[in-house]
Amino acid sequence: MAERSSIELERLRDRIDEVDKELLSLLRRRLDLVSEVGVIKHEQGLPIYAPKREAAMLMKRRDEATLMGVPPQLIEDLLRRIMRESYASENDVGFKCINPDVGPVVIVGGAGKLGTLFSQLFRLSGYEVRILDKQDWPNAEAIFSGAGVVVVSVPIHDTTQVIERLPTLPDDCVLLDLTSIKQAPLAAMLARHPGPVVGLHPMFGPDLASLAKQVVVVCHGREERKYAWLLEQIRIWGARLHEASAAEHDQAMQLVQAMRHFTAFVYGAHLRRERADLDQLLQFSSPIYRLELAMVGRLFAQDARLYGDIIFSQPDTLARARHYLERYQESLKLLERGDKAEFEAQFDEIAQWFGDFAQQFQSESGNMLLSANDNRCES
Amino acid sequence: MAERSSIELERLRDRIDEVDKELLSLLRRRLDLVSEVGVIKHEQGLPIYAPKREAAMLMKRRDEATLMGVPPQLIEDLLRRIMRESYASENDVGFKCINPDVGPVVIVGGAGKLGTLFSQLFRLSGYEVRILDKQDWPNAEAIFSGAGVVVVSVPIHDTTQVIERLPTLPDDCVLLDLTSIKQAPLAAMLARHPGPVVGLHPMFGPDLASLAKQVVVVCHGREERKYAWLLEQIRIWGARLHEASAAEHDQAMQLVQAMRHFTAFVYGAHLRRERADLDQLLQFSSPIYRLELAMVGRLFAQDARLYGDIIFSQPDTLARARHYLERYQESLKLLERGDKAEFEAQFDEIAQWFGDFAQQFQSESGNMLLSANDNRCES
Numbered sequence: 001m002a003e004r005s006s007i008e009l010e011r012l013r014d015r016i017d018e019v020d021k022e023l024l025s026l027l028r029r030r031l032d033l034v035s036e037v038g039v040i041k042h043e044q045g046l047p048i049y050a051p052k053r054e055a056a057m058l059m060k061r062r063d064e065a066t067l068m069g070v071p072p073q074l075i076e077d078l079l080r081r082i083m084r085e086s087y088a089s090e091n092d093v094g095f096k097c098i099n100p101d102v103g104p105v106v107i108v109g110g111a112g113k114l115g116t117l118f119s120q121l122f123r124l125s126g127y128e129v130r131i132l133d134k135q136d137w138p139n140a141e142a143i144f145s146g147a148g149v150v151v152v153s154v155p156i157h158d159t160t161q162v163i164e165r166l167p168t169l170p171d172d173c174v175l176l177d178l179t180s181i182k183q184a185p186l187a188a189m190l191a192r193h194p195g196p197v198v199g200l201h202p203m204f205g206p207d208l209a210s211l212a213k214q215v216v217v218v219c220h221g222r223e224e225r226k227y228a229w230l231l232e233q234i235r236i237w238g239a240r241l242h243e244a245s246a247a248e249h250d251q252a253m254q255l256v257q258a259m260r261h262f263t264a265f266v267y268g269a270h271l272r273r274e275r276a277d278l279d280q281l282l283q284f285s286s287p288i289y290r291l292e293l294a295m296v297g298r299l300f301a302q303d304a305r306l307y308g309d310i311i312f313s314q315p316d317t318l319a320r321a322r323h324y325l326e327r328y329q330e331s332l333k334l335l336e337r338g339d340k341a342e343f344e345a346q347f348d349e350i351a352q353w354f355g356d357f358a359q360q361f362q363s364e365s366g367n368m369l370l371s372a373n374d375n376r377c378e379s
Numbered sequence: 380m381a382e383r384s385s386i387e388l389e390r391l392r393d394r395i396d397e398v399d400k401e402l403l404s405l406l407r408r409r410l411d412l413v414s415e416v417g418v419i420k421h422e423q424g425l426p427i428y429a430p431k432r433e434a435a436m437l438m439k440r441r442d443e444a445t446l447m448g449v450p451p452q453l454i455e456d457l458l459r460r461i462m463r464e465s466y467a468s469e470n471d472v473g474f475k476c477i478n479p480d481v482g483p484v485v486i487v488g489g490a491g492k493l494g495t496l497f498s499q500l501f502r503l504s505g506y507e508v509r510i511l512d513k514q515d516w517p518n519a520e521a522i523f524s525g526a527g528v529v530v531v532s533v534p535i536h537d538t539t540q541v542i543e544r545l546p547t548l549p550d551d552c553v554l555l556d557l558t559s560i561k562q563a564p565l566a567a568m569l570a571r572h573p574g575p576v577v578g579l580h581p582m583f584g585p586d587l588a589s590l591a592k593q594v595v596v597v598c599h600g601r602e603e604r605k606y607a608w609l610l611e612q613i614r615i616w617g618a619r620l621h622e623a624s625a626a627e628h629d630q631a632m633q634l635v636q637a638m639r640h641f642t643a644f645v646y647g648a649h650l651r652r653e654r655a656d657l658d659q660l661l662q663f664s665s666p667i668y669r670l671e672l673a674m675v676g677r678l679f680a681q682d683a684r685l686y687g688d689i690i691f692s693q694p695d696t697l698a699r700a701r702h703y704l705e706r707y708q709e710s711l712k713l714l715e716r717g718d719k720a721e722f723e724a725q726f727d728e729i730a731q732w733f734g735d736f737a738q739q740f741q742s743e744s745g746n747m748l749l750s751a752n753d754n755r756c757e758s
Contacts, residue, residue, distance in 0.1 A: 009419050012412055013432075019409045020440055020458065026405065027449045027457075030398045037391050040384050053392075061399055070406045074464050078406075078457055079399065080753040085453050203665035207745075213752055215665060242662055252663050255655050260671045262710065263642060265722075268729040269706045274699065276634050278736050283621055284631050286582030286594060291747070292639045295674065297740030300733045304726035308719045318714050320653065325711060327648045331641065332704060335697050340687045343644075347683035350647040354679045357657050361676030364751075366586075368670070371750050372743075373592055374459040 027082065034086040038093040045096030048087055049212040049238040077371075087212035087238060095236050097126035099229040103148030103170065104128040108162060113206035114178055115153035121211070121237050140167055149230065152177040152185070156309035163188040171195050174227040178202055181253065181313055182219045182246035190221055197221030198230075199246060202239075212238035219246040250314060258317045259324060261307050267296045287369040406461065413465040417472040424475030427466055428591040428617040456750075466591035466617060474615050476505035478608040482527030482549065483507040487541060492585035493557055494532035500590070500616050519546055528609065531556040531564070535688035542567040550574050553606040557581055560632065560692055561598045561625035569600055576600030577609075578625060581618075591617035598625040629693060637696045638703060640686050646675045666748040 041048060061079060062072035105122045109115045110131030119129045132143050144150070144167050152175075154162050159179045169175060175193045177185040178200055186199040199219035208214065216239045218231065231241055244252075271278075281293060299307065311317060334343045351358055420427060440458060441451035484501045488494045489510030498508045511522050523529070523546050531554075533541050538558045548554060554572045556564045557579055565578040578598035587593065595618045597610065610620055623631075650657075660672060678686065690696060713722045730737055 272732045294740040294744040300730035301737035301741035304723040340691045344683040351679035353651045358680035361673040362680035365673040
């Protein structure tokens with residue numbers, strides 16, 4: 001009986017393998033079709049990310065899945081993952097050039113990671129790109145001559161100085177920066193260049209294969225109509241633009257970005273000083289536990305100067321960090337007094353303040369934790 | 380030209396839709412095959428999660444993908460997601476019963492979420508399950524009579540009292556708890572019951588469709604050989620067991636679980652007091668920014684008492700929380716002095732201490748952020 005069962009098990013597994021091979025052929029066909037779509041989109045200058053078509057298509061597939069007894073969330077998750085690959089492959093055919101008559105695009109700091117990403121995107125769209133890195137300043141005049149766009153993509157602490165150092169640019173040249181703070185660079189650009197100016201903050205790391213669905217924050221500076229084409233170009237790359245004032249942007253970045261980095265830094269220092277055994281901590285790995293550790297640890301795989309810049313570059317961060325300290329001390333007093341009732345009362349007040357967002361955050365992170373568990377393997 | 384292109388685009392999209400429909404049929408076939416596998420596994424008492432077969436299968440598919448020009452990571456991600464569904468569907472056929480002769484399984488707190496999950500699993504495996512909830516204590520004697528297993532699944536702050544309140548259990552009855560701290564409950568169980576005792580900590584929330592790949596921490600108490608069958612039963616449900624001493628377990632939980640919850644609580648209090656505009660913060664949503672917010676906000680969608688218990692239940696947490704405060708104050712001084720150089724030096728020291736883990740954490744969280752971006756839709 002056991003033997004008959006194991007023969008039967010083998011037979012079923014072979015059939016599953018065949019299904020999976022068919023899946024591979026389907027994927028191959030789908031990627032080919034998508035690259036044909038890419039060619040047409042390129043010719044017509046259509047954005048690679050078409051949110052409405054995507055949503056409508058997913059809804060149809062979900063309905064069909066339900067009729068066939070396939071869990072609708074399964075087909076949605078699979079198609080979203082497949083589309084990620086499709087977006088990346090659409091890069092290969094290049095993008096429509098919205099403004100073919102504009103002068104060369106000069107990327108200051110173009111040898112950095114983010115600068116490299118943007119030079120690729122501009123080149124894939126048919127623009128002439130010139131890179132200016134640290135050692136190229138002696139040739140600055142030649143590099144900037146006739147520039148149609150100047151992109152400043154240098155570390156935060158250098159941004160203002162680099163902007164002040166720019167030569168006089170052609171009147172219609174668009175000057176923009178990609179720094180993750182916006183007030184100071186925007187002010188410096190407006191002071192340096194009397195023509196069109198815009199501040200951008202690409203809300204993503206430089207290691208992306210595609211800009212599809214990524215957010216770029218736009219802080220308008222001057223002569224918006226003269227760089228409208230450039231924003232359209234970024235949309236064609238797949239990104240979503242979010243307009244905000246530089247002040248709004250910087251305040252939001254302080255509350256989440258700077259303070260979360262700062263507290264993660266403190267947590268890293270804490271784990272080290274408590275002589276935590278990271279290997280042992282990971283043995284107890286639940287997805288959420290692992291994620292909590294990963295969100296702290298990932299900071300330290302990155303560049304100290306980048307995070308130093310983000311945390312130290314804005315004077316207001318200090319005030320925020322002091323406020324956080326006050327909250328921490330208040331909460332610690334509850335712990336010292338063992339006042340669980342007051343902790344719970346405050347917890348409920350904060351929960352009320354979060355309102356529907358708490359639920360939304362839980363369900364969003366819940367999906368991510370499920371997917372983290374999928375990726376787990378025997379350690 | 381534009382019109383011809385859009386007809387062509389429509390034609391390609393129709394073909395993509397056809398491919399996606401074939402994908403749905405494949406999924407239907409695969410789920411059917413997997414449920415046949417489930418029946419055989421049930422008969423043979425094989426665990427639903429077979430890590431070696433899974434790893435070997437994924438490796439083969441990756442190789443085949445490479446030969447066909449399909450990105451290997453794509454097929455791996457898709458198959459992992461499909462397998463999640465397969466694990467959940469294997470629940471439907473039930474599980475082999477490892478110890479059919481054991482007496483009834485009594486779940487104290489069996490009406491709670493975690494208690495409900497475990498009663499389902501025991502029932503799906505053919506055990507007689509009796510639930511004892513708050514109002515059932517007057518009938519305790521009848522409920523516990525002849526019990527083969529007693530599972531204590533009540534809130535942390537009630538666990539010790541509930542254990543002390545248990546009637547005398549049959550000599551061979553296995554007594555276990557599912558609390559997320561282990562030293563106090565284990566000591567209480569050993570004092571109450573002279574027979575087999577074990578402490579378990581299921582490292583997951585109660586909302587799971589399947590235990591596949593989830594970790595259960597095992598803290599041995601007494602007469603291990605008398606509950607070995609029970610651990611095997613949990614393995615058949617798909618979980619991975621991790622053995623640790625109760626002290627090791629509690630220390631690890633303090634360092635990550637209690638302290639991360641505590642600092643998330645403080646962060647929630649901070650955001651509220653700073654009058655953060657959550658809606659606006661989400662407008663600036665990069666995947667990592669959203670995740671940072673979600674990890675704080677998700678706390679407040681949950682039960683204040685549960686988190687109060689986790690944070691207040693262990694006296695050592697206070698000492699840890701004070702140490703963290705010291706680190707915070709030290710770091711704040713760097714910020715006050717504007718001493719970025721020292722910040723960077725300490726950052727590098729912590730990075731060195733994290734060693735290879737920092738890189739590992741970055742790549743793990745990087746995959747999760749990509750998948751979070753897949754799920755983004757126009758807001």
